[in-house]
Amino acid sequence: MQLLEYQAKELFREYGINLLPSISSTTIENGRIHAKELGYPFVIKIQVPVGGRGKAGGIQKCHNDDEFELKYPQVFGLTIKGEKARAILLEKMADIKKELYLSIFLNRSKRCYTIIASAEGGVEIESVKNQIIKEIGMGDVSDEIANEVAKEMGLEGSTAEDFVDTLKKLSKLTIEKEAELVEINPLAIMQDGSLMALDGKFVTDDNSNFRHPEMEKYQEKTEIEEQAEKSGFSIVELDGDIAVVGNGAGLVMSTLDMLSDNGGKPACFLDVGGGATTESVYEALTLISKMKRVKGILVNLYGGIVKTTVVAEAFLKAYEDNLIDLPVFSRLKGTESEKAKEMLQGSRTKIFDSIEDAINAAVMEIKH
Amino acid sequence: MTEIFDILRGNPGDSDYKKKGVIVQGITGAYGSLHARNMMAYGTNIVAGVTPGKGGQKFDDKIPIFNTVREAMDATGAKISILYVPAKFFLGAAKDALEAGIKLLVAIPEHVPVRDTLEIIEIAKQKGSIIIGPNTPGIMIPDLIKVGIMPPMPFKEGKIAVLSKSGTLLYEISDALTRAGFGQSITIGIGGDPVNGTRLVDAFDMVKDIPDMEGLVIVGEIGGDSEEMLAQRIIDIGFKKPTVAYIAGRAAPKEKRMGHAGAIVMGTYGSAESKVSMFNKANIPVAKRPAEVPVLLAGKMGKSD
Numbered sequence: 262m263q264l265l266e267y268q269a270k271e272l273f274r275e276y277g278i279n280l281l282p283s284i285s286s287t288t289i290e291n292g293r294i295h296a297k298e299l300g301y302p303f304v305i306k307i308q309v310p311v312g313g314r315g316k317a318g319g320i321q322k323c324h325n326d327d328e329f330e331l332k333y334p335q336v337f338g339l340t341i342k343g344e345k346a347r348a349i350l351l352e353k354m355a356d357i358k359k360e361l362y363l364s365i366f367l368n369r370s371k372r373c374y375t376i377i378a379s380a381e382g383g384v385e386i387e388s389v390k391n392q393i394i395k396e397i398g399m400g401d402v403s404d405e406i407a408n409e410v411a412k413e414m415g416l417e418g419s420t421a422e423d424f425v426d427t428l429k430k431l432s433k434l435t436i437e438k439e440a441e442l443v444e445i446n447p448l449a450i451m452q453d454g455s456l457m458a459l460d461g462k463f464v465t466d467d468n469s470n471f472r473h474p475e476m477e478k479y480q481e482k483t484e485i486e487e488q489a490e491k492s493g494f495s496i497v498e499l500d501g502d503i504a505v506v507g508n509g510a511g512l513v514m515s516t517l518d519m520l521s522d523n524g525g526k527p528a529c530f531l532d533v534g535g536g537a538t539t540e541s542v543y544e545a546l547t548l549i550s551k552m553k554r555v556k557g558i559l560v561n562l563y564g565g566i567v568k569t570t571v572v573a574e575a576f577l578k579a580y581e582d583n584l585i586d587l588p589v590f591s592r593l594k595g596t597e598s599e600k601a602k603e604m605l606q607g608s609r610t611k612i613f614d615s616i617e618d619a620i621n622a623a624v625m626e627i628k629h
Numbered sequence: 630m631t632e633i634f635d636i637l638r639g640n641p642g643d644s645d646y647k648k649k650g651v652i653v654q655g656i657t658g659a660y661g662s663l664h665a666r667n668m669m670a671y672g673t674n675i676v677a678g679v680t681p682g683k684g685g686q687k688f689d690d691k692i693p694i695f696n697t698v699r700e701a702m703d704a705t706g707a708k709i710s711i712l713y714v715p716a717k718f719f720l721g722a723a724k725d726a727l728e729a730g731i732k733l734l735v736a737i738p739e740h741v742p743v744r745d746t747l748e749i750i751e752i753a754k755q756k757g758s759i760i761i762g763p764n765t766p767g768i769m770i771p772d773l774i775k776v777g778i779m780p781p782m783p784f785k786e787g788k789i790a791v792l793s794k795s796g797t798l799l800y801e802i803s804d805a806l807t808r809a810g811f812g813q814s815i816t817i818g819i820g821g822d823p824v825n826g827t828r829l830v831d832a833f834d835m836v837k838d839i840p841d842m843e844g845l846v847i848v849g850e851i852g853g854d855s856e857e858m859l860a861q862r863i864i865d866i867g868f869k870k871p872t873v874a875y876i877a878g879r880a881a882p883k884e885k886r887m888g889h890a891g892a893i894v895m896g897t898y899g900s901a902e903s904k905v906s907m908f909n910k911a912n913i914p915v916a917k918r919p920a921e922v923p924v925l926l927a928g929k930m931g932k933s934d
Contacts, residue, residue, distance in 0.1 A: 311884065367743060369823050369853040369891070372750060387896055399747060439744055441823070468890055469742035471717055495888035510821055510888025511795020511850050514877040519918055521880035530881070532888040563797045596780065617920065
């Protein structure tokens with residue numbers, strides 16, 4: 262899960278990383294109160310869990326009430342990379358001398374945590390020049406390493422001291438909250454030489470959630486995602502009209518690829534996992550029935566752990582209960598698949614021998 | 630003969646040749662007991678179970694259960710363990726196995742925190758042990774030994790090595806290979822997590838010197854750069870055996886986790902395009918569909934004859 266900027270900054274504050282005064286709101290009424298508290302000038306920042314906010318117009322300067330009244334609703338109304346505003350952050354304007362880059366992330370390639378730092382921050386990481394990269398094992402940063410990074414960045418005096426302090430706090434935060442990525446970009450050098458985290462990015466390792474009840478308040482899930490998780494499924498909602506269901510993440514991704522290759526538009530990625538039961542597949546169909554855009558369902562099951570007859574029963578029950586009235590194009594392979602085919606004969610679920618045939622039929626029947 | 634075969638099969642003359650003992654950690658759980666029985670039915674020599682607090686009992690009236698892996702190893706001499714415990718107990722159970730001296734640990738659980746995996750990899754390095762997983766379907770030499778959760782039907786003894794991040798795609802593609810007449814010498818599930826005990830490149834190193842291997846199939850997916858590292862290694866050592874790849878997730882949106890914790894594209898890192906282009910550089914064709922894998926492999930083998 263990627264936290265919003267204001268949430269990342271709550272954690273930064275908790276760990277003593279320097280921040281400018283800022284307040285988040287979800288209504289313009291509250292925003293007005295915060296504007297008075299902060300005083301002009303400040304920056305209005307859209308809170309979305311994706312990057313590229315500045316380019317999309319999601320960060321605006323604000324010098325007076327008129328600008329505020331105009332820009333707050335404008336920024337709040339933006340959709341960036343498909344993400345609507347979750348909140349608005351008002352933050353005091355900063356008098357910046359220089360922008361640095363600093364992050365600690367889980368380095369999958371090297372199988373350890375790694376620092377990336379640069380004296381040329383403020384742009385997206387892909388464009389950050391002169392990167393200083395240090396592998397740090399399980400994430401602990403010693404004084405020695407922190408000083409080394411500060412030196413390589415060309416920092417001196419109290420700024421270097423501030424940097425060492427910030428890096429060590431970032432390391433503590435990464436370890437204690439089990440982050441996959443914590444990024445401060447830009448980390449600004451102010452006119453007085455002190456450092457301020459002007460932006461914050463924080464990605465959690467969701468598999469460690471059970472050890473972090475304190476992070477639960479940041480969890481943001483749609484109703485559908487929440488239900489999927491309860492059922493032990495993985496779902497990613499997409500904007501097409503053919504729901505794609507299968508067992509195993511790889512197989513469902515593969516089905517998504519083939520459907521797209523054939524001109525079909527997937528409405529979701531739904532992995533029912535290995536331990537599917539009649540009940541859980543029925544729940545999957547319940548989820549799909551709530552997605553208004555779905556016109557058909559493509560099912561690709563490679564039975565092994567899961568009995569395909571279990572799936573067939575779920576479909577029959579879903580029709581019987583009038584839960585779904587959608588055509589289903591399915592390929593069921595694996596244990597008891599012949600029996601599953603027999604069970605579904607005469608229903609709106611068509612069984613195909615190959616996934617390619619099922620996809621062709623789905624694309625033919627569900628026209629855009 | 631490479632190490633992984635020494636562990637899983639052994640050598641003619643060994644008293645346990647082709648019947649290497651396997652310990653099942655979590656044998657009394659619903660999932661562990663189901664798969665312990667499935668592995669036995671496949672012919673895997675399950676010699677002991679481990680469930681703390683249940684030592685002294687017997688599983689299915691015949692397999693002794695121990696409180697710790699060390700006790701199980703002392704009693705049976707087994708060097709392989711498979712772990713079916715829930716993710717939150719992974720760290721403790723995996724430490725128990727490695728500290729006791731297990732040589733091959735197959736870690737089935739999904740949703741293991743990545744810090745726990747990192748810690749276990751560090752211990753495994755010190756001990757010189759192999760970790761497969763977590764979040765893996767397991768490892769098998771078809772028709773000889775299965776240490777995992779794979780269904781038996783897709784697999785058949787043969788001369789193609791299959792390495793896969795995904796479980797169901799491993800079944801799917803092995804099935805297609807088997808039907809096309811390509812049996813498998815070994816199949817290794819790497820797992821779908823961001824950090825793997827055995828990476829694709831490590832798995833490749835385990836199998837690249839199998840003397841009678843006739844071909845290699847790599848089943849990758851978006852996320853990380855395991856595929857790119859492997860392609861680079863294949864280029865570096867000039868590996869010439871017929872090799873075909875498949876990459877799942879071309880149509881996946883960026884910055885979304887596609888079911889597997891590791892299946893996520895960040896910027897261009899982990900993208901299908903990056904993987905496909907590296908495989909192309911290594912002169913390895915990448916199938917568009919699982920069913921295309923045996924077709925491409927047959928083409929490659931025809932050329933190399």
